Amino acid sequence: DIQLTQSPSSLAASVGDSVTITCRASQTVSVYLHWYQQKPGRAPKLLIFAATTLEPGVPSRFSATGSGTYFTLSIRSLQPEDFASYFCQQTYSASSFGQGTQVEMK
Amino acid sequence: QITLRESGPTLVKPTQTLTLTCSCSGFSLTSSGVGVGWIRQPPGKALEWLGLIYWDDDKRYNSSLRSRLTITKDTSRDQVVLTLTNVAPVDTATYYCAHRGMGDAFDVWGQGTLVAVSS
Numbered sequence: 001d002i003q004l005t006q007s008p009s010s011l012a013a014s015v016g017d018s019v020t021i022t023c024r025a026s027q028t029v030s031v032y033l034h035w036y037q038q039k040p041g042r043a044p045k046l047l048i049f050a051a052t053t054l055e056p057g058v059p060s061r062f063s064a065t066g067s068g069t070y071f072t073l074s075i076r077s078l079q080p081e082d083f084a085s086y087f088c089q090q091t092y093s094a095s096s097f098g099q100g101t102q103v104e105m106k
Numbered sequence: 107q108i109t110l111r112e113s114g115p116t117l118v119k120p121t122q123t124l125t126l127t128c129s130c131s132g133f134s135l136t137s138s139g140v141g142v143g144w145i146r147q148p149p150g151k152a153l154e155w156l157g158l159i160y161w162d163d164d165k166r167y168n169s170s171l172r173s174r175l176t177i178t179k180d181t182s183r184d185q186v187v188l189t190l191t192n193v194a195p196v197d198t199a200t201y202y203c204a205h206r207g208m209g210d211a212f213d214v215w216g217q218g219t220l221v222a223v224s225s
């Protein structure tokens with residue numbers, strides 16, 4: 001089974017900051033890596049699919065890079081609505097999720 | 107507009123079987139490429155992928171749950187059904203169903219249903 005490790009587990013930032021979250025896979029997942037945002041009490045929302053493709057309707061301040069085993073999600077100029085948890089998911093072999101990164105307000 | 111809605115019991119006793127239904131609209135369960143997945147999330151914890159059923163009835167399961175988990179679909183009712191046998195308190199979670207999009211990610215999610223396993 002493919003394990004996904006996200007870092008950091010949590011981070012504190014201010015409105016206007018830029019942040020980067022990483023997701024490492026235990027073996028290659030090619031570009032079958034996706035990113036979700038989740039707010040408390042809500043279902044996850046797809047942000048990025050296929051490693052780098054922005055889901056329609058998602059603000060362009062979100063961007064992502066990576067392939068193989070190393071991936072990043074970046075948020076440029078954090079907005080109040082961006083404080084949430086973020087999860088990566090691989091669909092290369094069956095599927096699995098990372099443990100999540102909580103972005104908190106400093 | 108694609109929508110999914112989970113339904114089922116909110117409380118199940120240990121050793122019983124949990125059955126959840128995902129009612130789908132806005133797409134056909136038999137259209138080429140379509141998939142519906144199940145994901146769960148224990149309170150305060152991470153998402154856990156459970157399994158996926160494809161338009162052609164192919165299925166994929168989380169290896170750690172394979173012996174207890176079954177996913178089926180009823181195309182006449184536009185529903186996908188999750189069955190989890192011999193439940194235990196560790197199965198307490200919010201259970202989500204989700205639509206597999208073109209990019210292989212889950213692009214539309216149900217609102218989730220919280221299931222507690224307790225005697």
